[in-house]
Each structure stands twice: as structure tokens, then as C-alpha cells.
Amino acid sequence: MSTPVFLTCSQLGFQWPDGTPVFEDFDLSLGAGRTGLVGINGSGKSTLLRLIAGELTPSEGSVRGATDVGYLPQTVVLDTAVRVEEALGIAAARRALHAIESGEATAENFTAVGDDWDVEERARATLDSLGLAHIGLDRTVGEVSGGETILLHLAALLLRRPDVLLLDEPTNNLDIEARKHLYAAVESWPGVMVIVSHDRELLDLVDQIADLRDGEVHWFGGNFSAYEEALAIEQEAAQRTVRAAQADVKRQKRDLTDAHVKLAGRARMGKKAAETRGLPKIVAGARKRAAQESAGKHRIMHEERLKEAKEKLTEAESLVRDDDLIRVDLPSTAVPAGRTVLTLRGLELRYGGYVREFELRGPERLAVTGRNGAGKSTLLRTVAGRLEPVAGEATAHVPMRYLPQRLDVLDDGLSIARNVAELAPARTNNEIRARLARFLFKGARADQPVGTLSGGERFRATLAAVMLAEPAPQLLMLDEPTNNLDMASVKQLVTALESYQGALVVVSHDVAFLREIGITRWARLDGAMTEIEPL
Known part of the structure; x- marks a missing residue:
């Protein structure tokens, strides 16, 4: 049995040239299977894929584990003049194969083919699986549509069989039929795959969800629908915790106020009693200092309880997401x-x-x-x-x-x-x-x-x-x-x-x-x- 491929980001750091930080001491480990990477705009999803793919260099830390990473960016740009076989990365092997079949059995040609004797069959089968059977290997990229260009780039990646496949919004500009072909390709992928997408149907094909928020990843088992259910339960519990913490803060504030009132009352009564009884000044002073020390300890106790309650409220509020919704009445x-x-x-x-x-x-x-x-x-x-x-x-x-x-x-x-x-x-x-x-x-x-x-x-x-x-x-x-x-x-x-x-x-x-x-x-x-x- 082959060892599962793992990809690890260790203490990753990255910031844009203007100094805007994206990641700091970021850690991530991925195993075999399909992972849906989600998060709000600006959380760093596309940046993370580019770091893993090697298109960006981290300022700190490292990405290890994968020797070959395939990356499908949001915007695919292919030279319209190149032929489809070149876009698929099989031109050299295909030429060598044809040369050998024509009798040119040279060492260079055998090296170019390697073990890929069925390169044309695999290429055509891959194109067919993505709904691109009508695209010939000898046509130019300029003859295919924008949506077909995305699928063509994906076909090249599938033929390459990388250890890790990264897809950034792969369904953008794909029609419904093209999406179905992409869904099938995703379902059949045997290795490590990371998908950034807003397409619910696509995200419902993944094995786990990685939620990127505030520079950290929170893991949820299952597909996107399961993630939404788990998140709803988590947020409901977080809201309950906030309400309980808010009630405790109110209670501690009330207790502190009550303590101040009681202590002020005791001070007035003690002063009046000392004046009424005619206690010696040294005795009255000692009693006053003892009362003040007791009052100070009492006040500090309530202040510490209030501070602790406020800290718990802040912690509870940090667990509640603030993904506000647009509410428009027109x-x-x-x-x-x-x-x-x-x-x-x-x-x-x-x-x-x-x-x-x-x-x-x-x-x-x-x-x-x-x-x-x-x-x-x-x-x-x-x-x-x-x-x-x-x-x-x-x-x-x-x-x-x-x-x-x-x-x-x-x-x-x-x-x-x-x-x-x-x-x-x-x-x-x-x-x-x-x-x-x-x-x-x-x-x-x-x-x-x-x-x-x-x-x-x-x-x-x-x-x-x-x-x-x-x-x-x-x-x-x-x-x-x-x-x-x-x-x-x-x-x-x-x-x-x-x-x-x-x-x-x-x-x-x-x-x-x-x-x-x-x-x-x-x-x-x-x-x-x-x-x-x-x-």
C-alpha cells in the first residue's frame, strides 16, 4: 500500500509588499481527501493556495510534504496561439510517440515517451470526461470558449496527476453541463484536493471543511451542508454563553454597587457610634482603620469578580460570528x-x-x-x-x-x-x-x-x-x-x-x-x- 500524501504548512508568515499582514505563525496539515476551504472575503483563501502552489513565497515558515502541486487559479490565461496538445503538456511525448511509430526509434524519442505510451488515449479520455471530446488535440486554444479554457487547464492537471490539486473558484463561468463534468472529476480524484468555492453543490462533494477565520483554520467533518448544521449549533451555544455572561456582568455590577452602598452606610454608622459613645481617639481610629481595611478587601473582591465576568463575556463574544446580513426595505x-x-x-x-x-x-x-x-x-x-x-x-x-x-x-x-x-x-x-x-x-x-x-x-x-x-x-x-x-x-x-x-x-x-x-x-x-x- 502506498503511503498517504500529506501537506504541511508550518509557522507560515506572509504579508503584502505594503506591509498588510495575511498570515502569522500559521499551521495547516492536509491528508488524502477533498477539503473545502471557506472563509469571508479577505481571509486569505486564495493567498493560501498560491503559497502552497509556490506562486508566492512566505516570509516565514515553510510548506512541506508535496513534491508536485497542481493549481487551477481563479483566472485562467492560456496563450491562444498554442495547440491543445501543448496546453495539456503532452506535445513532446506525442511527437516522440508518432516518431517511433514512423520508425525513428531513437533514444531521445524513447526518453520523451517514458512510460506514457497511452498518452493520446489518456488525453482524449480526460477531455471526454470533462465534456471536451469535440476539442481535437491539434486545434489551437483560441478556438475554445472561456469556460472550455478552464476545463482544458483542469484536464492538463488531471493528466499530470499531481500529489496535491488546488482549485480556486473552478466553477466560475462554467455552464450547468460543464459544472456537472467538473463535479464528476472532483468526485473521482484519489489524492489530496483543496477547493475554494462559493458553489454549494461542489462543496457538498468534499470530505471536510476548513474554515479560515482570523488567521486560523477550524475543522468541520463532512460536506458543506454538514458544516452549516454544525456551525448553527455552535453559534446557538455561543449565543447562549454570551447571554449568560452578560447576565453575570450585570449581576456583578449590581453586587459591587450594593457593596459600595453598604460600606458607605457602615462608615456613617461607625462614625456616629464613636461620637455617641465618646470613645478615645486612639480606639476610634483603630476601629476606623480596621473597618476601612475590611471594606477595601470587600470592594476588591467584587471588583475582581466584575473583571472576571467581563473577561468571560469578551471571550464568549469572540466565539459569535459577526457575518452581518443585508436587510433592505425598498x-x-x-x-x-x-x-x-x-x-x-x-x-x-x-x-x-x-x-x-x-x-x-x-x-x-x-x-x-x-x-x-x-x-x-x-x-x-x-x-x-x-x-x-x-x-x-x-x-x-x-x-x-x-x-x-x-x-x-x-x-x-x-x-x-x-x-x-x-x-x-x-x-x-x-x-x-x-x-x-x-x-x-x-x-x-x-x-x-x-x-x-x-x-x-x-x-x-x-x-x-x-x-x-x-x-x-x-x-x-x-x-x-x-x-x-x-x-x-x-x-x-x-x-x-x-x-x-x-x-x-x-x-x-x-x-x-x-x-x-x-x-x-x-x-x-x-x-x-x-x-x-x-x-
């Missing part, structure tokens, strides 16, 4: 049930796709699905007026806002509050800040320049600006809104959309997310747009 976004919101007639899209006739009414919620490159984003951009259709018309009958994949709605040089003010000029500064607080930008955080925000914060700021714009949007269109969001941010988005009272059109491959936001109609764009049964 009555002006409400749409009556019978009102026509959007009409599409004979709409021919610029880059492919056709909608014969479609009508959205009232607060309906439409999900638009389809393969990569089918024209879903083009459809939203056309409805939003950013692209002219080849033919036909798209008419929005209510105020509309569009949140694109690239989140290029805001001005990076302006603060969050200023960006919102640009879209809602009639609102006062106090009104804007009060509303931004509901999107978790409270106080000075509303003055942050948009260019300095993390991915999740930028999305939340863009969502706030779009939803708080004037006139209030009664039709909201979102293009792949969960891309690059952590699970906490996805949850925040879900709660925000739960309180939104207008109509929704959402392009997304994240079926779990679509179900959570209460989609009422489903459509697939594959040439023509057709309504389908709920997924």
Missing part, C-alpha cells in the same frame, strides 16, 4: 402583480441568440440559463441598452437597473457614498448614509474609495448603488452575480434579494443560488430562448 421597488415589466419581440441579438416573444409581468423572477457563449450576457446588455439588437425590440416598462459581471458601474476614484449620491442626487447625505448602513457600510466605511474595496465589498457597494438609485429600480437584471463571492457574501446577496419587491432577471449557472432567491420562471437560451421546467 417599498418603492414594488410592482403590481398584473403590470407588464418587460417585453421582448422578434429580438435578434448581435452575437447570436433569438427571442421570438416574451413578456415579464409583476414581481416575477426569471432565471436565464444556457451553455457558455449562448448569448445570455448579450441579452441582458441589449435589454439594458448597452448593445443595439440586430433586429426586433426590447422594451422595459418600468425603471430598470443592470448589474454586469465586470462590476464596472462605479467610479473607482470616488467613495461609496459619493457614487450612490451620483445615482440618487435628490437624497441628502444623511439619507444616503442611513441606507448604506443597511448594506453594511457604516460610518467611515461609506467614505472608502471604491478602488480600495475587496471583491465582495465591491459587489456589495455596486448592489447598493444600483438598488438605491433613483428612480428606484422595479426591474433588476443581474449577470452571474455570485462569481468570486464567498459564501457569506452570497448569503448577504440572497437576503438582500429576498426583501427586493420588484421583478428580477438573473443570468446564472449557480442552480442552488437561483433556487434560494425564489425564481418563478426558468428559460434557456440556446439559439432561441425557450421556457423550461424548474431546475
Whole structure:
């Protein structure tokens, strides 16, 4: 039996060039199996993967145990001019194999092939398992779509068979069919795998969850659903502990106050008794000092009990997570049930796709699905007026806002509050800040320049600006809104959309997310747009 591969990070330290710390004395041990790495935006998940992969160098500590690490980054960039065989890393072996088959049985060719005599068969089988059977080994990368590029990079890693496989948001930009192929590849992986993802279905395939928070990892056995259940139980217990600690602090404060009152009363009575009895000054003074010492010890005892109670409260509060949720009440976004919101007639899209006739009414919620490159984003951009259709018309009958994949709605040089003010000029500064607080930008955080925000914060700021714009949007269109969001941010988005009272059109491959936001109609764009049964 082979020895299980282990990967260990020991006393790892890392900080960005501007001095911002990410890890300090960080420890992590991984064994065989699939690990889902979760945590809020900015906790260091992607940075940790890059450190393990060797793309970043730690300032302290080490990463040991794995001789070969495969890494699939969030953004895959391949040279469009190279051939698929080169992208897969099999070009040299394949050329040598063909040369040997043609009679060139040289030592160099045999060395290039090594033990990989079935390299072509394995490559084609791997491509087929990922739904890429139609991609020939001699085609160029420029001929494949963006989603296929991700799967092609994964195919190269699978062929290489690394000791450890790291996947950072691997389902971004993958359509539903492509995701299914990726899920199958993840399930069949025999070694060490670490996955960073907001995709619930993918995270439900892992064996354990590593929750990265405040520079430490907390382990939970089982998949993401089991993690959520365990976390809910843990947080409920933490809340009970906080309530008990708060009650104890109140009790100790009350006891300390009572002690002060009693001691003050005793002092007054002792002074009066001494004056009444006419005790000698030396005796009265001795009694007074003894009483003061006793009172001091009593007071110190209560103060120490209060201090201890406060320390326990602080400790208890540290166990309660503060992943606040967005709560938005926007009555002006409400749409009556019978009102026509959007009409599409004979709409021919610029880059492919056709909608014969479609009508959205009232607060309906439409999900638009389809393969990569089918024209879903083009459809939203056309409805939003950013692209002219080849033919036909798209008419929005209510105020509309569009949140694109690239989140290029805001001005990076302006603060969050200023960006919102640009879209809602009639609102006062106090009104804007009060509303931004509901999107978790409270106080000075509303003055942050948009260019300095993390991915999740930028999305939340863009969502706030779009939803708080004037006139209030009664039709909201979102293009792949969960891309690059952590699970906490996805949850925040879900709660925000739960309180939104207008109509929704959402392009997304994240079926779990679509179900959570209460989609009422489903459509697939594959040439023509057709309504389908709920997924």
C-alpha cells in the first residue's frame, strides 16, 4: 500500500509588499481527501493556495510534504496561439510517440515517451470526461470558449496527476453541463484536493471543511451542508454563553454597587457610634482603620469578580460570528402583480441568440440559463441598452437597473457614498448614509474609495448603488452575480434579494443560488430562448 500524501504548512508568515499582514505563525496539515476551504472575503483563501502552489513565497515558515502541486487559479490565461496538445503538456511525448511509430526509434524519442505510451488515449479520455471530446488535440486554444479554457487547464492537471490539486473558484463561468463534468472529476480524484468555492453543490462533494477565520483554520467533518448544521449549533451555544455572561456582568455590577452602598452606610454608622459613645481617639481610629481595611478587601473582591465576568463575556463574544446580513426595505421597488415589466419581440441579438416573444409581468423572477457563449450576457446588455439588437425590440416598462459581471458601474476614484449620491442626487447625505448602513457600510466605511474595496465589498457597494438609485429600480437584471463571492457574501446577496419587491432577471449557472432567491420562471437560451421546467 502506498503511503498517504500529506501537506504541511508550518509557522507560515506572509504579508503584502505594503506591509498588510495575511498570515502569522500559521499551521495547516492536509491528508488524502477533498477539503473545502471557506472563509469571508479577505481571509486569505486564495493567498493560501498560491503559497502552497509556490506562486508566492512566505516570509516565514515553510510548506512541506508535496513534491508536485497542481493549481487551477481563479483566472485562467492560456496563450491562444498554442495547440491543445501543448496546453495539456503532452506535445513532446506525442511527437516522440508518432516518431517511433514512423520508425525513428531513437533514444531521445524513447526518453520523451517514458512510460506514457497511452498518452493520446489518456488525453482524449480526460477531455471526454470533462465534456471536451469535440476539442481535437491539434486545434489551437483560441478556438475554445472561456469556460472550455478552464476545463482544458483542469484536464492538463488531471493528466499530470499531481500529489496535491488546488482549485480556486473552478466553477466560475462554467455552464450547468460543464459544472456537472467538473463535479464528476472532483468526485473521482484519489489524492489530496483543496477547493475554494462559493458553489454549494461542489462543496457538498468534499470530505471536510476548513474554515479560515482570523488567521486560523477550524475543522468541520463532512460536506458543506454538514458544516452549516454544525456551525448553527455552535453559534446557538455561543449565543447562549454570551447571554449568560452578560447576565453575570450585570449581576456583578449590581453586587459591587450594593457593596459600595453598604460600606458607605457602615462608615456613617461607625462614625456616629464613636461620637455617641465618646470613645478615645486612639480606639476610634483603630476601629476606623480596621473597618476601612475590611471594606477595601470587600470592594476588591467584587471588583475582581466584575473583571472576571467581563473577561468571560469578551471571550464568549469572540466565539459569535459577526457575518452581518443585508436587510433592505425598498417599498418603492414594488410592482403590481398584473403590470407588464418587460417585453421582448422578434429580438435578434448581435452575437447570436433569438427571442421570438416574451413578456415579464409583476414581481416575477426569471432565471436565464444556457451553455457558455449562448448569448445570455448579450441579452441582458441589449435589454439594458448597452448593445443595439440586430433586429426586433426590447422594451422595459418600468425603471430598470443592470448589474454586469465586470462590476464596472462605479467610479473607482470616488467613495461609496459619493457614487450612490451620483445615482440618487435628490437624497441628502444623511439619507444616503442611513441606507448604506443597511448594506453594511457604516460610518467611515461609506467614505472608502471604491478602488480600495475587496471583491465582495465591491459587489456589495455596486448592489447598493444600483438598488438605491433613483428612480428606484422595479426591474433588476443581474449577470452571474455570485462569481468570486464567498459564501457569506452570497448569503448577504440572497437576503438582500429576498426583501427586493420588484421583478428580477438573473443570468446564472449557480442552480442552488437561483433556487434560494425564489425564481418563478426558468428559460434557456440556446439559439432561441425557450421556457423550461424548474431546475
